[in-house]
Amino acid sequence: MPEGALLTLAAREPTGPRPALNHLSAHADGRQVWAALGAAGRLTGVYRDGNPAAGVEPAALGRLMADVDARVGIGSTLSVCVQIATAVPLLALGGQPAGRALVEALAGTSVIALAATDEGSGTDLAGLGTTVTIDDENITVTGTKRWITNATQADHFLVLARHREGRHFTNFTWVLVPAGSAGVSVEAADTALFDGSGTGHVRLDRVRLSREHLVGRVGRGMTSFASHIAVERLTGTLWAVALCTRMLAQTKQRLEERRFGDGTLWQLESVQQRFAACLVRTHQLRALVDRLADRVARSYDTTAAALLKASAALTVDGVLAECAQLQGAEGFAGAGAQWTRAQAALWGIGGGTTEVVLSTVAGASDSLLAELSP
Secondary structure, eight states, X not given: OOHHHHHTGGGOOOSSOOOOOTTSOTTOOHHHHHHHHHHTXXXXXXXXXXXXXXXXXXXXXXXXXXXXXXXXXHHHHHHHHHIIIIIHHHHTTOOHHHHHHHHHHHTTSOOEEEEOOBTTTTTOGGGOOOEEEEOXXXXXXXXXXXXXXXXXXXXXXXXXXXXXXXXXXXXEEEEEEETTSTTEEEEEOSOSTTTTSOOEXXXXXXXXXXXXXXXXXXXXXXXXXXXXXXXXXHHHHHHHHHHHHHHHHHHHHHHHHSEETTEEGGGOHHHHHHHHHHHHHHHHHHHHHXXXXXXXXXXXXXXXXXXXXXXXXXXXXXXXXXXXXXXXXXXXSTTOHHHHHHHGGGGGTTTSOHHHHHHHHHHTHHHHHHHHOO
């Protein structure tokens, strides 16, 4: 693939009808972007046969993430990523309120916040303290969820809660909590890095709901989360390719415009070599996506997803750091390359820290080494 092919990857036209994202401001928040995608039919288009329960179509998903990344900020794109990869497919597990929320979400008229991580639990989901008590007719949810994407914009919270003591994976269940329920309060997170994402903290103070608000089978919460977080990691990697491509194209343009001596910065061999190294890394990430995407999308292969997640984090960190350096002082402009670089630290933390996913990769080292054998 020639250099120009990768540098224009994010601008490719999707197959089928393309949504009118052009009417959106570059500062549109996640809810506005979600509504536009839903109205244009793009949300159903990323799932096989339009059915979230059937899994995603990686090619369509990649086009959507590239289109959104090209139009709005990282925070608003994050809002779309978490919903389309994890929250919406989990609604398909069942339950009458979940079914209604699913229909509304696919239409773009309802925003779903995935409330998994707890206060202090981070990636240690088995240590979360949010609880749900269940009786024959009602449930009561209590706890605090921290750093939740879409928290301030959500119509519903899809809450992972503990229904009995202990760290066993069968002790956790999903609950759909309407944002307007008594006992629900939301506080915006103290950060400007992800403007548009609605990131915040959610407090659930003895929220009482009918039992039908359980989503899926009791005790299947952690198992279903493990499957769908794999798809979120695939989605994040597709987005990473689009982001690196966009930043490389922007950086090359600025290098070609910046005068240096009798020519431009781009004509310096040392600059071209640094840029080329980033291009190689991005190609490598794209090649890995091409090889592993179906394994994640169709089989929820958690090892393949960990490979993608770790590779995306390392690639984004290196490529965006180099782009920011190559852009020089201009990179410090408002919403410039240095700001994007700071936001991109998300890839090393969100959806599982790089250290956690590398441990997963190490745990599967024998099978992964076998895959490399000729």
